Amino acid sequence: MALAKVVLGHGSGGRLSRDLVEQVFLKSFSNPSLKPLEDSAEVKVGGVTLAFTTDSYVVTPVEFPGADIGRVAVCGTVNDLAVKGARPAALSAGFILEEGFPGDLLLRITRSMRRAADEAGVSIVTGDTKVVERGKADGIFINTAGVGLIPKGRCLTSSAVKPGDVIIVSGNLADHGVAVMNARDRLGLQGGIKSDAAPLNGMIEGLLRAPGVRAMRDITRGGLATVLNEVSGACGLTAELEENSVPVSPASRNACALLGLDPLYVANEGKIAVFCAPSAAPRALQALRAHRYGRNAVVVGRMLKEKKPQVRLVTAIGGARVLLMLEGEQLPRIC
Amino acid sequence: MKTASPAERFSSPLWRDKALAASALAEMTGLAAQAAALKGGSVNFMEVCGTHTMAIAASGMRRLFPKELRMLSGPGCPVCVTSQGDIDRVLALAAVPGVIITTFGDMLKVKGSKGLDLHAMRERGSDVRVVYSPLDAVALAQAEPGRQVVFIGVGFETTAPVIGGAVARAKKLGLKNFSSTAFFKLVPPALELLLSDPENRIHGFMLPGHVSAIIGLEPYKFVAEKYKVPCVVTGFEPLDILTGINMLLRQVVSGKPSVEDEYFRVVHAAGNPVAQKLLSEVFTVTAASWRAIGTVKATGLGFSRVYAGFDAIKRFKIPYEDAPEPKGCRCGAILLGKALPPDCPLFGKACTPSSAVGPCMVSSEGACAAWFKYGG
Secondary structure, three states, X not given: OOOOOOOHHHHOOOHHHHHHHHHHHHHHHOOOOOOOOOOOEEEEEOOEEEEEEEEEXXXXXXXXXXXXXXXXXXXXXXXXXXXXXXXXXXXXXXEEEEOOOOHHHHHHHXXXXXXXXXXXOOEEEEEEEEEEOOOOOOOEEEEEEEEEEEOOOOOOOHXXXXXXXXXXXXXXXXXXXXXXXXXXXXXXXXXXXXXXXXOOHHHHHHHHOOOOEEEEEEOOOOHHHHHHHHHHHHHOOEEEEEHXXXXXXXXXXXXXXXXXXXXXXOOOOOOEEEEEOHHHHHHHHHHHHOOHHXXXXXXXXXXXXXXXXXXXXXXXXXXXXXXXXXXXXXXXXXX | OOOOOHHHHHXXXXXXXXXXXXXXXXXXXXXXXXXXXXXXXXXXXXXXXXXXXHHHHHOOHHHHOOOOEEEEEOOOOHHHHEOHHHXXXXXXXXXXXXXXXXXXXXXXXXXXXXXXXXXXXXXXXOEEEXXXXXXXXXXXXXXXXXXXXXXXXXXXXXXXXXXXXXXXXXXXXXXOOEEEOOEEEOHHHHHHHHHHOOOOOXXXXXXXXXXXXXXXXXXXXXXXXXXXXXXXXXXXXXXXXXXXXXXXXXXHHHOOOOEEEOOOOOOOOOOOHHHHHHHHHHEEEEXXXXXXXXXXXXXXXXXXXXXXXXXXXXXXXXXXXXXXXXXXXXXXXXXXXXXXXXXXXXXXXXXXXXXXXXXXXXXXXXXXXXXXXXXX
C-alpha cells in the first residue's frame, strides 16, 4: 500500500515505522550498508570497518527524572554504535531551536551532553544550529550522528543468531518510557521511576571480551517486543520469551498496569538485548552484571527453529501468546 | 471472610503463581467435564468486561482451558458499545469552532459513519487533547476561560462517577466553559438484554470487578434468581480469572446459581456508597444507544435536571442520527456473544488495529483487538 500521508504512528518505532522505512527510505536509498536495517550501518573505509549511525531526538518535557533530551541524544547514538561492537570515535550534534527557547536550559542540556559524552569517552566534534520561528518547532530538537571503529574479527549481526541461542536483557525494562510519560502528563506516579538513559559502550566492551555473543540490539522505541520481532525476521527463528524472567521494577510494572501499557513495548534508553550461544551465557551474564548498568542482567528467553517463526511470550501461568510489532502508538485506556 | 491488607490488595506474587494456576486448571478440567455433561455440549461463560477480555488474552490462558469451556466476550468495552450515532456526535462536537475536546486515549481512533475519527479531526484543525483524568479537563477549562472545554464521557458505572465528580467540581467552581457528554451505559440492564434473547447460550457471567466495586452485588441478584444463571464478580489477575471460572463451574455443577464475589479484596457487597451518591446526584437513568442493539429505555445514564446545563450535547445542540454499522463488520454479534472475532470476514484482513473497521478492533480492550494482538 502506498503511503498517503505521515501519521504519528509512523514515529512509534513499531510496525508503521518499519513500513515507512521499507516503503519510502529503503526504496529511495537502497544500498548494501543500509539494507540490514540494524542500529548502525557498517561501512568499509581503507581496510577498516566503521560503524555509522544517526538519530534525532524529540521529547517533551526536555528534562525528566534521570535524564534530559541531551543525555538521551548522546547515549542513544553511542549505544547504536556499541551494539554493533564498535568503539565510538566521534559524535556530531545538530540543534533545531525554537525562537524563545531559554538560554539557561540550553546550557544545562549541552552540559548534560558533555557529561554523557565524557562518560562514554567520546567527543562531540562537529555541530550545526538552526533557529526556527516560534511555533515551528517544539522548543528543541537534537540530531546526533556517530562513527566508531569495529575491531577486526568482530561481526555482530541479527542474521548470525542461531537456534538455541539465549536472549539476555541487560536490566529492568520500561523505566525510561514511564518516567517521561509521568513527567509529561504530570501523572504524579510515585516510586521514584527514573529514565535509564546511559552510555553502554563500557559495559559492552566488557561483555565482548568473552566469545559467543552473536548479536546485540539497543532496546529503545517499540520496546523489547519490537526488537525481538526485528531479530526474528532477520534470522528466521522464533524468539521465545519467559514472562516470569522479564525484569521490570515493581514501580514501573504498577505504572504500566495502571495506564494500560505493556512494558514489553515501552521505550528504554539504557538497555540492550544480547543474543549468545547457550554455553557463553554464564560468562556474558557475569560480564554484564559486573558493570553498574548491567547489574540486573538476566536470561529472558531463547531462539528456536520453527516452521513459522514468531515472537512468543510464555506467560507467568504457563500460557502462551504471540508478541506482534507495536501497532501505531500505545494509548492510555479508559478503565 | 479474610480481608486483604492494603498492600496485598495491590500486589501479590500469588496472583500469577504457576503452581497455583496449574492446580486451578486441573480442577477446572474435572469441573468443566461435569458441567458440560449437564449442559449437553460446551459450557459457555461470558466475560462482560473488556478488561477481562484483555487479561484473558494477555495471560495466554485460552489455550490452557479444557476443551468444553468457551469464554465469550460481552458488551463491556466502553468504546465498543458506543453507537455509531453517538460517535458521530462526538465528531460533530470536535467540529464546533473554538471547542477543546478532551478525551481518554481510546476514543481517538474510533471512526464515525463518514470514516473520520478524532485523530483525523485533529489533523483538520480541531483541538483534541488526551487527558488521563476528567479533572484535568476541568483544570484546562479554568486555565482557558475564553474557550469551551468538552470532555467525552463514555463508559459504564466505573467511569461515570469519576466524570460525575469532575462535573460536580466544575459546578462548584461556577465554570461556564466546561461540559461533558454522558454516553454512559449500565451493566445490569445489559445483562438483562442478553438474557431476554431466547437464543442466548450463556451459562454463566464473569462479572466486571471495577463496575461491581461501585454498584456492589445486589443489582445482579435477578440474574441468578430470575434467569437461574450463575454470576461471579471476578478480579483481573490470572489467578482471579481461573478461580472465578471454577466458581462459575461449581455453581453450574451444583445447580445452585447465585452471585458470588471472587474479587472481595476490592468489591464489597454494598459497593461504594460515596460513588453511588455522586451518580444519583449528577446523573439519572435514561435511554442509551448501544451499538448493534439500538436505543433501549433505562439502560444508561444521562445528566440529572440539576446538572443538565453541563450536557455538551444540549449546549452545542448536536442532533442524533442513526447511522449504519460499517459494512460487513460483525462487532454487534461479537458484543452479544453470538460470534467470536475470527468468525468475522473482515477480521485480520480488512480490519486490523492500524486500519480498524469496527470498534472491537479499535479499542485496546475490544475483543477483536485482543484476538488479533494475542492470538485469542
